[in-house]
Every structure is written in structure tokens, then in C-alpha cells.
Amino acid sequence: MTHKNPAIILIDPQLGENIGMVARAMLNCGFTDLRLVRPRDGWPSEHATRASSGALDKGVVVTLFDTTSAAIADCHRVYATTARPRDMTKNVYTARSAMVEAHEKENEIIGILFGAERSGLQNEDIALANGIITLPLNPEFTSLNLAQAVLLVTYEYLMQGDDTPDTQVATNLANxxxxxxxxxxxxxxxxxxxxxxxxxxxxxxxxxxxxxxxxxxxxxxxxxxxxxxxxxxxxx
Structure with a gap:
């Protein structure tokens, strides 16, 4: 079964360079659907193009939206990424468990929300999601840049479809x-x-x-x- 990779949705991204690095991380894992909601410095962005190392020219397609609701309108299932606990009744996943579930939903369009670099997602955005993704990092230092967070999540999705066996060195074992x-x-x-x-x-x-x-x-x-x-x- 061919899966359509989830859409990566950046809410209020601030720097064009960060958007470009997100595109680069996405294409590393085969993701091409990048949706931007209210990018602070507008779009298109020369800074983003340079930082993408060619990803924005080689497959990543950017679509602009005015609201989170519009960006996820075609999605059947949405995950919101956050580093902070939220007072909401929602299923909480690790990146791996969320992407296992997402990969199983082969007939659904999946969206993954990422918040602004400094403030993360607003509660109003998280309220629109089916579940929350948290990344179990060092509790004394959980700082990630936006592209790192995207890469961690997209890589977990990529691994769900990887059936490449580990390579064993061909040797003649002694009897x-x-x-x-x-x-x-x-x-x-x-x-x-x-x-x-x-x-x-x-x-x-x-x-x-x-x-x-x-x-x-x-x-x-x-x-x-x-x-x-x-x-x-x-x-x-």
C-alpha cells in the first residue's frame, strides 16, 4: 500500500531560515507537503530557499494559509507537537507511537502541527488536534530548534515503512x-x-x-x- 506522507504545518513561523531548514529535514524523509500559517516575514523567502539546500526546488511544495483551521481542513487526523504539558483531555503520544498510528491510517490525510520558534503552539491550535506529540528528551534540557523537531517526527514515520534488512558482512564462520x-x-x-x-x-x-x-x-x-x-x- 502506498502511503501519502503527512503534511507538516508550521503555525506562525518566524524566520525564513528555519522554514528552509524544515523543508530540508522533510525531504530527507520523503515529506513534500509543507503548509505555512501566517509566516512572520512573508512568503516566498530567499532566506528559506538558501537554507533549504535545494529542498524547496526539488520536491517540497509550500502552501500558505491564514488560519490553522484552513490549513487542516482536508486532514482526517491531526497531531499537535508541544514540549509543555497542556490542560486538555487528549491522547498524548511519543513521536514513535504517533507515527505508528499515522502510518496505519493509509486512507487518511494526516497533519502535524508545529508552533512558532519562541512560543510553540497556542492552546487554540492544540484544541483542533486529535492528539498531542511530546518528545521524551533530557528533562533538564529540552531545547530543540524547529527543524530538529520536524526531523525527529518525520524520521519516525519514515521508519514505519522501512523493511530494509540489516546488512550482515559476508564471512566464513569457523566451525x-x-x-x-x-x-x-x-x-x-x-x-x-x-x-x-x-x-x-x-x-x-x-x-x-x-x-x-x-x-x-x-x-x-x-x-x-x-x-x-x-x-x-x-x-x-
Whole structure:
């Protein structure tokens, strides 16, 4: 199923540079619908274009609105981002849990509200949202710039559709016989060099060594290297 990424809606954004950096963050995560409500310095903005690193020329589409209500008119579900607790009865989400829910609503248009840089969202804006997104950061320092906040949320949405498997380095793992042969050699070498000073502790120490070597995912080359190290140390 192809999902339409949520709209990013900036309420009363102040600096064109911040709008541009938001556009850049959005396009990093495949978001292209940027809606501006009453940008302080007007629109279009040369400062925004420069700060966007090309995002405003390569896919991010900006639409202007006079009110929050107009900006979310076509949205079926809206989330409001805020760093401060609000005295409202609304579901409160982390960015991840909100984006999990949003990604499941494949037939809905989703909007995510972000407030002005200094003051955040007004209660009147939050009242229009279905739920609130908070970001669990260091409680002693929760300061984010606008683009950082947008990137955190949009990245969580992007990850909901990512089924790329982790890349594993192609290696030839050593089989247990190869590992056991090295374990035997190591223990014999340690024994020859009086490593096991206590006969009572010898069985436990040997078992610990075998356990340590067995739980690692050694490659054939790893074992060859270890053999080489033992040979070099015992050459004289």
C-alpha cells in the first residue's frame, strides 16, 4: 500500500531560515507537503530557499494559509507537537507511537502541527488536534530548534515503512571443530607456560576459556590469526 506522507504545518513561523531548514529535514524523509500559517516575514523567502539546500526546488511544495483551521481542513487526523504539558483531555503520544498510528491510517490525510520558534503552539491550535506529540528528551534540557523537531517526527514515520534488512558482512564462520582445536592448543600452551598455578582451579579456568572462545562468532581467518599469535609468542 502506498502511503501519502503527512503534511507538516508550521503555525506562525518566524524566520525564513528555519522554514528552509524544515523543508530540508522533510525531504530527507520523503515529506513534500509543507503548509505555512501566517509566516512572520512573508512568503516566498530567499532566506528559506538558501537554507533549504535545494529542498524547496526539488520536491517540497509550500502552501500558505491564514488560519490553522484552513490549513487542516482536508486532514482526517491531526497531531499537535508541544514540549509543555497542556490542560486538555487528549491522547498524548511519543513521536514513535504517533507515527505508528499515522502510518496505519493509509486512507487518511494526516497533519502535524508545529508552533512558532519562541512560543510553540497556542492552546487554540492544540484544541483542533486529535492528539498531542511530546518528545521524551533530557528533562533538564529540552531545547530543540524547529527543524530538529520536524526531523525527529518525520524520521519516525519514515521508519514505519522501512523493511530494509540489516546488512550482515559476508564471512566464513569457523566451525566448532576448528574452534575446539584452537582452544586445545591455547590451553596446552598455557599449561606449558605454567599459567594454571592451582590444580583445584584448573578445570574451572579451562572451562571459562572454552566458554569464552565458543560464544564468539569467529571466522576461519580469525582462528588463523589467533594461531599465528600463539606461534609468535611461543617461537622462542
Amino acid at each position: 566448532k571443530d576448528t574452534i575446539n582445536q584452537f582452544s586445545d592448543r591455547l590451553i596446552d600452551t598455557l599449561d606449558d607456560n605454567k599459567f594454571f598455578r592451582s590444580e583445584d582451579l584448573r578445570p574451572t579456568t579451562q572451562r571459562n576459556l572454552r566458554n569464552m572462545l565458543s560464544r564468539m562468532e569467529w571466522t576461519d581467518q580469525d582462528i588463523k590469526t589467533l594461531h599465528g599469535i600463539v606461534s609468535a609468542l611461543t617461537k622462542n
